[in-house]
Amino acid sequence: MSEKTVAILGATGVVGQQMLQCLEERNFPVGRLVPLASERSVGKPVTFRGEDVPCQLAAADAFEGVDIVLGAADDATARALLPEAVKRGAVCVDNSHAFRLEPDVPLVVPEVNAADIAAHHGIIANPNCATIIGLVPVWPLHQAAGLTRLIVSTYQAASGAGKPGLDELVREIRCVAAGEPVGESAPFQYQLAENLIPQIGGFNEEGYTSEEMKMQNEGRKIMHLPELRVNCTCVRVPVVRSHSESITCEFERPISVDEARAILEAAPGVKVVDDPATSRYPMPLETSDQDLIYVGRLRRDLSAPEGVSSLTFWCCGDQIRKGAATNAVQIAEYLV
Amino acid sequence: MSEKTVAILGATGVVGQQMLQCLEERNFPVGRLVPLASERSVGKPVTFRGEDVPCQLAAADAFEGVDIVLGAADDATARALLPEAVKRGAVCVDNSHAFRLEPDVPLVVPEVNAADIAAHHGIIANPNCATIIGLVPVWPLHQAAGLTRLIVSTYQAASGAGKPGLDELVREIRCVAAGEPVGESAPFQYQLAENLIPQIGGFNEEGYTSEEMKMQNEGRKIMHLPELRVNCTCVRVPVVRSHSESITCEFERPISVDEARAILEAAPGVKVVDDPATSRYPMPLETSDQDLIYVGRLRRDLSAPEGVSSLTFWCCGDQIRKGAATNAVQIAEYLV
Structure with a gap:
């Protein structure tokens, strides 16, 4: 399994932090981690596999070279930035509500409809928690x-x-x-x-x-x-x-x-x-x-x-x- | 409206205390109050209309001369004592579960079935709170x-x-x-x-x-x-x-x-x-x-x-x- 460059959009929030922990626990093949955050958190480190990785600004050019984006930001940020990530060749798994009901975006609970993932056009939506x-x-x-x-x-x-x-x-x-x-x-x-x-x-x-x-x-x-x-x-x-x-x-x-x-x-x-x-x-x-x-x-x-x-x-x-x-x-x- | 002798069975509990407050707030015609409690609370005062009234032992003879009993005790106490109160001429409104489903005991929410009260044989049951x-x-x-x-x-x-x-x-x-x-x-x-x-x-x-x-x-x-x-x-x-x-x-x-x-x-x-x-x-x-x-x-x-x-x-x-x-x-x- 080749290693991937993984960006977390909203890396300092509760869900972003938990995503980092899940990637680590599940041995996800992360080659390079790109934690992205809003301006006030730029430079602030997140911890991944025992190392501090500084947050970069969540902006379109931050997705250059990224394979997978895990989106843990609000609807507006997701709407503004994830299409930019897709344009640059990344596949996004987004936890916001922004794309969930769009017809060309799979909405997936893997235990239920993992087969829908294959039909994505760059964005796969994570459903509402409840x-x-x-x-x-x-x-x-x-x-x-x-x-x-x-x-x-x-x-x-x-x-x-x-x-x-x-x-x-x-x-x-x-x-x-x-x-x-x-x-x-x-x-x-x-x-x-x-x-x-x-x-x-x-x-x-x-x-x-x-x-x-x-x-x-x-x-x-x-x-x-x-x-x-x-x-x-x-x-x-x-x-x-x-x-x-x-x-x-x-x-x-x-x-x-x-x-x-x-x-x-x-x-x-x-x-x-x-x-x-x-x-x-x-x-x-x-x-x-x-x-x-x-x-x-x-x-x-x-x-x-x-x-x-x-x-x-x-x-x-x-x-x-x-x-x-x-x-x-x-x-x-x-x-x- | 003639004044009544009212006993509270379980006067020191949360419901018994609230019954005292409700009697007071609603100007219930209490002539004499008889707070009843278990042995360890005998003599302990409850407050009613600004006065301290000492608890008496909850026992059969405590119901002599009582017109109305408000029951706020557990099922076993209600089962043991309320029939004694009825024998002595009192009418009991009981908050325990003991008598609720007995066919000759009305179970009453006044907004729903106040008319059922008239059919009582000395005990009227108060339903479950939920x-x-x-x-x-x-x-x-x-x-x-x-x-x-x-x-x-x-x-x-x-x-x-x-x-x-x-x-x-x-x-x-x-x-x-x-x-x-x-x-x-x-x-x-x-x-x-x-x-x-x-x-x-x-x-x-x-x-x-x-x-x-x-x-x-x-x-x-x-x-x-x-x-x-x-x-x-x-x-x-x-x-x-x-x-x-x-x-x-x-x-x-x-x-x-x-x-x-x-x-x-x-x-x-x-x-x-x-x-x-x-x-x-x-x-x-x-x-x-x-x-x-x-x-x-x-x-x-x-x-x-x-x-x-x-x-x-x-x-x-x-x-x-x-x-x-x-x-x-x-x-x-x-x-x-």
Whole structure:
């Protein structure tokens, strides 16, 4: 496997930092690393394989000679710079929302649709974190029984709002512990410590948030199910870095709990943690810094009308790893 | 209105203390207060209308001359003592689970089935907190459109585990803020700070917890819908005292979002807080120490199959007040 020149666009952010760690852990064949950042971080070093590598300015000419770009920047930066990288011959795996729904851009969860990677035209999009974490277990069940409807309530970690979100939760927990007022809560709309915020992203005219619509719109594209109906409620919770989801799936064909459990136990990217007798189930503290999606609380949907095949489960996954960095590096592995 | 002798069984607990406050706030006609507690709290004073009243031992003869008992004790204590109170002529409003599903015991959310109170034989049961908080908004929608299916994911506060739960969350948040290990987490199964625990109560053979089954079994009895199908996932979250719920309701008849909103705005016990444009929606911090159930994020269920009438919303309510003490005092008001 020949070594590649790999650029990280947004190398100093939470996802960019995690991408560096994933490249290292997974022995990705990095010949030369090009960490890219905004003006104020130029010259600041990132650590890779024990060495300090200074950040360069994220600009078009920085992509000269780069083979693979891992994008961990915001939508505007991705939109401005990744086409420049493609022009210079790089292939980009982008974690922003900018290109996800463009028809000529594959949107990939490797456990689901790795085959779509081959059709890229220079950019492959990494899906939304809550979407990745939900689809890893939903997909093998769909393959077995034919998914027709998804009802999801999420419990999303502070890390979904990046390093500012992580720092803010830490700050707020210190305030609460000290009995001090929390004050301004940016990047969150309201205090998150000891609270829940049922808004992630902006609202559409039907009252759904952009985060909620991603589960349907990205899910349709990733699973090649253009008619899939998804009802999603996204809620920010005072948890550091793992998202959790309460999921109800309806299927075309009957599927028993035992069948579903066997399927999930054999599914790539999934770890079944489901033993009520010993109070074992997925929890966000346990999935922090793990790459697998933990699945448990698997059971029959008691509310299913006569003749409707439906299951309910609970899953947790690290938002920064499988929800972002690990998924992107997995895609890059298919490119080399 | 003649004054009553009112006993509080479990007067020193979180719910018992809140009952005292509710009696005071709502000007309940208390002639004499009889706070009852276990042996170790006998003589300990509770405060009522600015006066200290010493706790008496919770035992059968303490109910002599008592008109109304508000029960805030555990199931075993309720089972042992409330029949003794009834024998002595008292009427009991009990917050424990002991009598809720007994056929001759009304189970009452006053906004839903106050008429059932009249059929009591000395004991009226106060429902499970998450059930009360969910049903207050579900009921008026059912009256308009005929509820057929409920899918609920809860986000339940530490206070649901009583004073030990409240104290434990405070302790854990201090540990987390100080960077210290949390250690033993009783009464919770695992650390709750910065975590989520998808277990409240024990599991049945289908993998549902007792808390999850309450939503179906108590909901059926309260709403007189013996066939109602409920799929509930109950999750403990690091929030102090308000429960939140993500609810999807299917109905027999069509009901638009606008109709539902108008119905909820007119519904007793409900406050609609739902303005996406200004990021207004219910949050547990805002409903703490409030009696109303706040409802928002009301929208069409995008996952509903063709021809199925279905809505989704989010609600929050104070677990100690409307989820327990306020609801019990409201029932007692119907008795006087």
